[in-house]
Amino acid sequence: MEIHTCPKCNAPMDEGYMSWSGSSSSGYVSKKQTGMLRRVTNITLARACPNCGYVEMYLDPKELKQRIS
Numbered sequence: 001m002e003i004h005t006c007p008k009c010n011a012p013m014d015e016g017y018m019s020w021s022g023s024s025s026s027g028y029v030s031k032k033q034t035g036m037l038r039r040v041t042n043i044t045l046a047r048a049c050p051n052c053g054y055v056e057m058y059l060d061p062k063e064l065k066q067r068i069s
């Protein structure tokens with residue numbers, strides 16, 4: 001498995017996903033999405049640094065591009 005290091009402190013990061021209130025995925029909505037249908041782009045991957053607490057999140061960029069273009 002590829003080791004990702006923290007961009008802030010260079011410690012090896014822990015990999016997981018975002019979860020609010022028990023749901024298995026959570027999403028991102030762009031401010032550019034101003035229409036009636038504001039579809040959420042799922043955040044598919046997250047990494048957290050056990051050293052400094054920095055969290056980074058990833059979604060599907062193709063999905064987001066479709067929603068803001």
Ligand SMILES: [Zn+2]
Nearest residue numbers: 006009049052
């Ligand atoms: Zn860190």
